[in-house]
Amino acid sequence: LPTQVIDEGNMGTLSLLPFLSDTDDEGNSAPASALSLEIVATSNSDVFDVYLDLTNIVFETIDDDVNGEVTVTIRASDGEQFSDQTLLAKVNPINDAPRLDLTGLEETTLKLGTQRVINLMALLTDVDNPANEAFITVSSDEQGAAKYNPIDGTMTLNFQTSGLHTVTMNTIDRYDSNTYTITVDVFDSYPLYVVKSDDGSGHIYVEMENTYIDQIPTANIFLTDEAPTFTVIETTWNICNEETGTCDGLYEEDLDITRSMVGWTTELNIPSIFMPDQYARPSGSTYKDYYQLSVRAVDTNGDDYKTIASLKWDILEELPAPADMDD
Numbered sequence: 001l002p003t004q005v006i007d008e009g010n011m012g013t014l015s016l017l018p019f020l021s022d023t024d025d026e027g028n029s030a031p032a033s034a035l036s037l038e039i040v041a042t043s044n045s046d047v048f049d050v051y052l053d054l055t056n057i058v059f060e061t062i063d064d065d066v067n068g069e070v071t072v073t074i075r076a077s078d079g080e081q082f083s084d085q086t087l088l089a090k091v092n093p094i095n096d097a098p099r100l101d102l103t104g105l106e107e108t109t110l111k112l113g114t115q116r117v118i119n120l121m122a123l124l125t126d127v128d129n130p131a132n133e134a135f136i137t138v139s140s141d142e143q144g145a146a147k148y149n150p151i152d153g154t155m156t157l158n159f160q161t162s163g164l165h166t167v168t169m170n171t172i173d174r175y176d177s178n179t180y181t182i183t184v185d186v187f188d189s190y191p192l193y194v195v196k197s198d199d200g201s202g203h204i205y206v207e208m209e210n211t212y213i214d215q216i217p218t219a220n221i222f223l224t225d226e227a228p229t230f231t232v233i234e235t236t237w238n239i240c241n242e243e244t245g246t247c248d249g250l251y252e253e254d255l256d257i258t259r260s261m262v263g264w265t266t267e268l269n270i271p272s273i274f275m276p277d278q279y280a281r282p283s284g285s286t287y288k289d290y291y292q293l294s295v296r297a298v299d300t301n302g303d304d305y306k307t308i309a310s311l312k313w314d315i316l317e318e319l320p321a322p323a324d325m326d327d
Contacts, residue, residue, distance in 0.1 A: 001074075004089040006048075008096075009064035012089070017055045019085075022078055030078070040084065041073035048089060059089045065127045067093045097176035098126040098134035100169060105182050111303070112162050112188040121153025126173060135172040140184075141165050159186040192305035194295055203227040204295060206311065212319040214284040217291060221255070222263040228299040231257060235295050238310075239270045239280050242288040248273050249280030285315040 001019055006012035020032035037052055047068040049060040057074065069090040075082050101123045110116055120138075124131045138155050140146035145159045146167045159165055165184045170177055195202035204227065207220040221235070232254070239249035249270035256264070268291055272280040281289070291313045297305040 001085055001087040004059060004087065005092050006059050006061060006089060007092045008067065009061055011058060011060040013053070013056050013058050014087070015056050016074070016076075020055070020076055022076075035076045035078055038075050038077075039072060040075045043071040044068075045070075047091060050089070057087065061091060065096060067091045096127050097178040098124055098129075098131065098171035098173055099178055100124055100171055100180050102180055102182060107183045107185070109185045109187065110157060110159060111190075112159060112186055115156060115158045118155045118157070119153060120148070120155050120169065124153075124171060129173055133173065135170075137170045137172070138167065140167045157184060159184065162186045162188045189296075189304040189306040192295055192297055192307050194293065194307055194311050196311065198222070198224055200224070200226065203297075203305070204233075206293065208291075208313050211313060211315060212285070212317055213287055213315060215319065216281065216284050217268045217313070217315075219266045219268060219291075219293070220263060221266065223260055228297075228301075228303075228305070230260065230297045230299050230305075232298040233257065233295065234297070235266070235293060237266075237268060237270055238292040239268070239285075240290055240292065241286065242290065242314075247292075287315065289315040291315075 001014075001016075004012050004014055016037060017032060020035055022030040022032050022035055024030045033055070037055065039050060039052060039057075042050055047062060047066055047070050049062065050070065050072055051058055057072070069088060072087045072089065073084055074087060075084050100120065105118065120136055121131070124134060124136070126134055136148055136150070136153070138146045138148040140157075142159055142161055142165055145157060145165065147156045148154075149156070155169070157167065163186060165186055167182050167184060169180045169182075171180070192204070193202040194204045194206060196206060196208070198205045202224055205222055205224055207222075209218040209220065211217050219237075223230070235253050235255060237249075237251040237253075238247050240247035250273050251268070251270040253266060270280050272278045292310040294307045294310045296307075299305065
């Protein structure tokens, strides 16, 4: 039987039928296809999975990187007599390019203008050659945002534009290369969550009073236990109307940070955008008005926070008659 050479990470098949022959009791030729075949021994099981498929013997390498050889003993029998034959199978080693294990880094986030250092050399493996002989190159869709230091094997990321970015890494040896990409979501501010009740889901909660038609609302603003320690909190209020489709009032306020423990109260008598020195609703809210709040803040680390979506309060009801009010 001819020695079989199978490429690393592949499989090979040899038909045994051309190598089989048989005779009957009188010495006449008998059909070889009637013989039964079995594998009676293998020298090791660390290189190949070896099995018979009808009159074919099949060799499958255990994994993509295994090397070595195996000797297989095959028995052919006509039910009365048998004969054993050995077959040698070898792996043809093929160079594997260096690999990066980027588990947990495929999608990552990074604040705009901040730096992140990733030790790529610590994530590099090469099954065929020493890892320190490999070359690594990096690039990004924002020029200069990804840099590789071949001395210590680290990649430094620092983006100056927000949004989704792609970083490409190539691992190269003398024979082959692999290419990897990761996605970096670059944001300019951390999300600031403002909610209408202190249910544990926000950084700031707002209790609104006087939200009936012809009233001027009052906003009571409090920090939750989940809030960072802020040094700056800026609120922006808009008053708009669903029926007219316009926003005609704007009020911006820097909250007194010394009141962080007790909260803030703001009467929303909001100045008009279109009429200087006048209020947008001097006589109180009108039907289908709505008040919108967005907030920007800065914490003690200098990190920015912004609301992702404005919080909204609708004005839809008349003030109930005294007899209809709850006690």
